[in-house]
Amino acid sequence: MDERMKTRIQNMALRTWDYIGGDSLRALEDNGQPPVMPKEHVIEVVCDASYMFYHGGDKEAYEAWNKLPTYKEKKAVVEPAFLSNSYGW
Numbered sequence: 001m002d003e004r005m006k007t008r009i010q011n012m013a014l015r016t017w018d019y020i021g022g023d024s025l026r027a028l029e030d031n032g033q034p035p036v037m038p039k040e041h042v043i044e045v046v047c048d049a050s051y052m053f054y055h056g057g058d059k060e061a062y063e064a065w066n067k068l069p070t071y072k073e074k075k076a077v078v079e080p081a082f083l084s085n086s087y088g089w
Contacts, residue, residue, distance in 0.1 A: 009065045010081035012056030016046045019055040036088030
């Protein structure tokens with residue numbers, strides 16, 4: 001996979017987090033937990049349940065990412081997009 005496609009996938013992941021992040025943090029609050037998620041959990045949420053397909057805004061990048069054979073490889077492409085160790089408000 002070339003660097004341009006990796007960048008597109010990372011941008012898709014960030015757009016997905018922008019879309020679902022508030023709901024994810026609010027769900028923590030609703031369950032009496034602090035509204036903070038470690039980077040690892042954010043990546044898991046973003047990569048889960050076809051969220052990037054529906055919210056990432058780049059069908060071609062999603063298809064390239066989805067063709068990667070393992071979750072470990074998918075995560076390795078997405079992880080550099082998330083620069084903070086935790087996300088919250």
